[in-house]
Amino acid sequence: MTNITKEFDKKEAILNATLELISKHGFHSSPMSEVAKQANVAAGTIYHYFKSKDELICALYVSLKERTTTQLLKNDDASKNYRDRIRAFYLQNFHYFTKNPKEFYFLEQFSNSPFLQQIPKTDLTKLEQPIYDFLRKAVFTQAVRDIPPKIMISFVMGSVGSLIKLQLSGEFQLTSSDLELAFFTCWDGIKKQ
Amino acid sequence: MTNITKEFDKKEAILNATLELISKHGFHSSPMSEVAKQANVAAGTIYHYFKSKDELICALYVSLKERTTTQLLKNDDASKNYRDRIRAFYLQNFHYFTKNPKEFYFLEQFSNSPFLQQIPKTDLTKLEQPIYDFLRKAVFTQAVRDIPPKIMISFVMGSVGSLIKLQLSGEFQLTSSDLELAFFTCWDGIKKQ
Amino acid sequence: MTNITKEFDKKEAILNATLELISKHGFHSSPMSEVAKQANVAAGTIYHYFKSKDELICALYVSLKERTTTQLLKNDDASKNYRDRIRAFYLQNFHYFTKNPKEFYFLEQFSNSPFLQQIPKTDLTKLEQPIYDFLRKAVFTQAVRDIPPKIMISFVMGSVGSLIKLQLSGEFQLTSSDLELAFFTCWDGIKKQ
Amino acid sequence: MTNITKEFDKKEAILNATLELISKHGFHSSPMSEVAKQANVAAGTIYHYFKSKDELICALYVSLKERTTTQLLKNDDASKNYRDRIRAFYLQNFHYFTKNPKEFYFLEQFSNSPFLQQIPKTDLTKLEQPIYDFLRKAVFTQAVRDIPPKIMISFVMGSVGSLIKLQLSGEFQLTSSDLELAFFTCWDGIKKQ
DNA sequence: AATGAATGAGTGTTCATTCAT
DNA sequence: CATGAATGAACACTCATTCAT
Numbered sequence: 001m002t003n004i005t006k007e008f009d010k011k012e013a014i015l016n017a018t019l020e021l022i023s024k025h026g027f028h029s030s031p032m033s034e035v036a037k038q039a040n041v042a043a044g045t046i047y048h049y050f051k052s053k054d055e056l057i058c059a060l061y062v063s064l065k066e067r068t069t070t071q072l073l074k075n076d077d078a079s080k081n082y083r084d085r086i087r088a089f090y091l092q093n094f095h096y097f098t099k100n101p102k103e104f105y106f107l108e109q110f111s112n113s114p115f116l117q118q119i120p121k122t123d124l125t126k127l128e129q130p131i132y133d134f135l136r137k138a139v140f141t142q143a144v145r146d147i148p149p150k151i152m153i154s155f156v157m158g159s160v161g162s163l164i165k166l167q168l169s170g171e172f173q174l175t176s177s178d179l180e181l182a183f184f185t186c187w188d189g190i191k192k193q
Numbered sequence: 194m195t196n197i198t199k200e201f202d203k204k205e206a207i208l209n210a211t212l213e214l215i216s217k218h219g220f221h222s223s224p225m226s227e228v229a230k231q232a233n234v235a236a237g238t239i240y241h242y243f244k245s246k247d248e249l250i251c252a253l254y255v256s257l258k259e260r261t262t263t264q265l266l267k268n269d270d271a272s273k274n275y276r277d278r279i280r281a282f283y284l285q286n287f288h289y290f291t292k293n294p295k296e297f298y299f300l301e302q303f304s305n306s307p308f309l310q311q312i313p314k315t316d317l318t319k320l321e322q323p324i325y326d327f328l329r330k331a332v333f334t335q336a337v338r339d340i341p342p343k344i345m346i347s348f349v350m351g352s353v354g355s356l357i358k359l360q361l362s363g364e365f366q367l368t369s370s371d372l373e374l375a376f377f378t379c380w381d382g383i384k385k386q
Numbered sequence: 387m388t389n390i391t392k393e394f395d396k397k398e399a400i401l402n403a404t405l406e407l408i409s410k411h412g413f414h415s416s417p418m419s420e421v422a423k424q425a426n427v428a429a430g431t432i433y434h435y436f437k438s439k440d441e442l443i444c445a446l447y448v449s450l451k452e453r454t455t456t457q458l459l460k461n462d463d464a465s466k467n468y469r470d471r472i473r474a475f476y477l478q479n480f481h482y483f484t485k486n487p488k489e490f491y492f493l494e495q496f497s498n499s500p501f502l503q504q505i506p507k508t509d510l511t512k513l514e515q516p517i518y519d520f521l522r523k524a525v526f527t528q529a530v531r532d533i534p535p536k537i538m539i540s541f542v543m544g545s546v547g548s549l550i551k552l553q554l555s556g557e558f559q560l561t562s563s564d565l566e567l568a569f570f571t572c573w574d575g576i577k578k579q
Numbered sequence: 580m581t582n583i584t585k586e587f588d589k590k591e592a593i594l595n596a597t598l599e600l601i602s603k604h605g606f607h608s609s610p611m612s613e614v615a616k617q618a619n620v621a622a623g624t625i626y627h628y629f630k631s632k633d634e635l636i637c638a639l640y641v642s643l644k645e646r647t648t649t650q651l652l653k654n655d656d657a658s659k660n661y662r663d664r665i666r667a668f669y670l671q672n673f674h675y676f677t678k679n680p681k682e683f684y685f686l687e688q689f690s691n692s693p694f695l696q697q698i699p700k701t702d703l704t705k706l707e708q709p710i711y712d713f714l715r716k717a718v719f720t721q722a723v724r725d726i727p728p729k730i731m732i733s734f735v736m737g738s739v740g741s742l743i744k745l746q747l748s749g750e751f752q753l754t755s756s757d758l759e760l761a762f763f764t765c766w767d768g769i770k771k772q
Numbered sequence: 773a774a775t776g777a778a779t780g781a782g783t784g785t786t787c788a789t790t791c792a793t
Numbered sequence: 794c795a796t797g798a799a800t801g802a803a804c805a806c807t808c809a810t811t812c813a814t
Binding site for chain 2: 024025026027028029105108109112113114115121145147148150151152154155157158159160161162163165166171172174178181182185186187188189190193
């Protein structure tokens with residue numbers, strides 16, 4: 001048990017160190033030796049858990065994507081109407097990432113980089129499935145505007161992602177009523193007209 | 194004149210080569226030696242025009258940002274109403290970047306990377322000024338919903354950017370009616386309610 | 387023990403290689419790649435032991451300075467009179483460096499170069515302390531002419547250094563009686579008049 | 580005439596710039612491009628006057644050596660006795676170089692570097708001839724101790740050179756009586772005993 | 773499993789030198 | 794004569810990865 005825990009700790013420590021460094025310094029400027037230092041392990045140890053730097057980075061992406069997806073939907077209450085459910089999702093999205101900027105920065109960097117192509121399409125689909133299902137169902141149950149689900153998702157995620165960037169950039173501090181207003185703007189676009 | 198043209202050509206060739214490589218392979222995996230090869234110049238020549246790799250990349254960002262900003266607004270017709278003007282901007286945005294994916298990929302990578310912090314805030318403000326002015330005026334003239342301009346811009350740019358990514362990802366080909374629908378979704382969110 | 391020896395050997399090998407090359411070819415014309423080759427290590431290995439080329443060169447200077455200072459005084463016999471002690475020091479100086487010309491060439495090059503300024507003053511003082519103490523005591527005990535010790539040291543070291551250069555230049559082979567004569571010349575200058 | 584003057588000026592400017600840079604930064608860290616900038620000429624222009632960097636550096640050495648040799652002997656008065664003539668030479672040596680530290684630093688760096696080997700032996704001999712002759716004659720006329728002239732010169736030049744270094748190092752400011760004392764020390768060593 | 777010294781290919785950059793103008 | 798853009802070999806240094814311990 002101790003060993004398993006230790007191993008777990010070590011792998012986790014490496015992933016955390018990678019997140020820490022890449023979110024701050026980018027893929028380049030995050031050498032494995034620094035990751036090792038930050039994780040308090042030897043450089044060689046990383047290669048017990050990950051075949052290469054690329055694989056480490058991709059593993060971190062997958063792991064974060066799973067975690068954040070769960071987090072974004074964790075307050076979802078299927079008994080409520082879609083307006084409230086989407087509102088909760090929208091606000092949770094904003095709050096989770098503004099409270100966890102490292103994860104946001106890493107995910108943004110990754111998904112805008114050629115690294116993304118290293119993740120098999122099927123894996124990507126699976127990772128995005130929960131959110132995709134959530135919003136697609138809203139479309140299919142005619143709770144929102146009749147529009148291809150992919151476009152709907154793209155619209156919602158793009159607008160809230162952009163809002164998070166605005167907040168994290170520090171050039172504009174959103175109040176809770178700003179946030180409410182932002183949600184209205186989104187909702188008024190996607191609701192059944 | 195010949196000299197000016199030549200110099201211009203060489204600097205331009207380096208910038209183009211950088212765009213080509215980084216949009217495809219990322220900042221890492223785009224060594225200066227490859228940039229030189231692609232631009233048909235000697236490695237050392239790059240350093241006549243740019244002090245370092247970082248500066249080259251930043252210069253490319255500024256140059257692209259200026260060009261694309263102009264492009265996005267080039268069809269703007271102040272005599273029309275804001276709905277039509279914003280629609281034209283929205284569609285032009287989509288068309289320009291889906292036709293110039295390299296520029297889109299580069300700009301996305303750059304603005305999600307720590308490189309962005311190397312651009313002075315004042316320069317960034319200046320670069321975004323035209324689009325900021327355009328949309329802010331829409332708010333101030335009460336042509337659209339009364340919402341902080343920064344949030345409005347973030348909303349519009351985020352949603353269209355996300356749409357461009359969807360199209361470029363290849364997983365969904367938007368028809369022109371899809372696009373029209375997407376604009377409605379955006380417009381219905383931001384119009385005066 | 388094996389590890390310690392090995393590590394010691396490698397660091398030592400790098401320092402020796404550096405001495406070899408710089409004494410022969412100067413700071414420029416002694417690339418790190420050549421140092422690596424000469425030391426039978428990989429180029430990168432040098433950077434395990436030294437942060438940069440400058441630091442390697444400075445470390446070599448300090449190490450040589452310590453070693454040679456010890457060597458120059460190793461035959462000193464405090465029970466003898468100062469004339470004999472200084473004579474022994476003078477001759478030992480000549481013999482040590484004419485037998486170890488690489489060390490002489492390196493030290494001369496270094497201490498006449500801007501590199502010297504990279505060594506903190508306090509470190510320099512400490513390195514020169516043993517010889518300074520030796521000659522200063524000769525002044526203070528009134529064994530030699532009453533003259534500021536710094537000037538005395540400068541005089542003695544300058545004259546013997548110059549003699550070593552003459553010998554190493556190959557344009558004049560000093561016999562042992564030449565050497566004795568040279569010491570007389572020095573001694574007659576510094577002795578109590 | 581204008582052209583000749585100009586050319587002269589330019590060559591001189593290049594030599595001065597080289598002296599300036601190398602005395603301060605060493606051979607390495609004195610790139611030709613900097614020399615050109617400092618001399619207010621184009622990089623290519625240097626190659627009209629000097630075949631290569633090495634040749635430029637050697638030419639500077641020869642030129643400085645000629646100039647300084649003349650300077651060191653310029654106050655020599657053959658009508659005086661050798662004690663006074665050597666004293667004048669000794670003091671002039673000290674004063675000239677403490678007032679022209681760049682020349683001292685350059686000459687020291689050069690003559691302790693492998694560059695020296697690029698100067699043909701015969702040229703070196705010729706350059707040192709005036710001083711050699713001066714001191715050799717003192718030996719031959721039995722004005723000073725009977726000692727091989729080479730050793731005598733080496734002794735005198737070494738001791739005064741070392742004194743100059745002491746002064747320029749800033750760690751000891753010699754008063755004029757210190758200087759006088761230093762000369763006594765030298766003279767008492769070389770005078771007829 | 774874990775280490776971290778060692779590797780060496782590869783990187784960004786420099787700089788002596790050339791040559792078209 | 795003079796320029797300075799252009800060259801590209803060479804340099805200092807980095808860093809993902811390996812492997813003996």
